[in-house]
Amino acid sequence: MEMAESKTNGIVVVGLKGKLDANTAPQLQEKLLAAITGGEKHFAVDCAHLEYISSAGLRTFLLAAKQLKNVNGKLVLYAMKEHIKEVFDLAGFSAAFPIFPAQADALASFKV
């Protein structure tokens, strides 16, 4: 898996490419938790090039969301492929995570 990170209007945009599995999820977890510890509260995850996710990937998002809840932060996802979305649906994660079709919608969701 490849990860890219950028920041726009106080929102950390994390791009994921490839497979988010038990072997690669710890890298993402480390990145997200370090950013949260560093004071970041707003995250938008670009899933356009995410090809695969297993429960290890879901757990990573869950852990991050729990941490963010404590600081009134938020993590949203966008541009998810259909089979990835299906895993979120099956796991009941679609109700817990805001998922947007495109980056513009995801970023706009942070505006109050």
Next chain:
Amino acid sequence: MNTQLTVSFKNQLTEIERLGQVMAEFAQRCQWSPQFLFEVNVSLEELLTNVISYGYDDNQEHEIILRLFFADGELTAEIEDDGRPFNPLEAAEPDLSQSIEERSIGGLGIYLVRKFMTDVAYKRHDGKNLLILKKKSVKED
């Protein structure tokens, strides 16, 4: 047509990457749809990860055997390990109605396996854990 393969994995999480490669090649031989491959790959990863992460009390290297058999549109996959006796099917199902803060971290993997596979069975024999999974492919016209 029938296609079969036996592969051995070590008890290291880096083997998950090799599992992906092995499954992609097997899928090509069997002409699976991308969706069928995805659901099989996730299921096998979940079970293999369980064994690698929680199956052993020592720090020794162990061998986990995966046997694949695909015939008449049905996959049979067996995972055999010499870890401690463990039946993942006895794991509690996650409570999907719980809010995100209440949600516990465990149980999700085996939940996905049950959703993606037609049938999952567990046996303990000869001091080994044996998981037998079956999945029927949907014929594409």
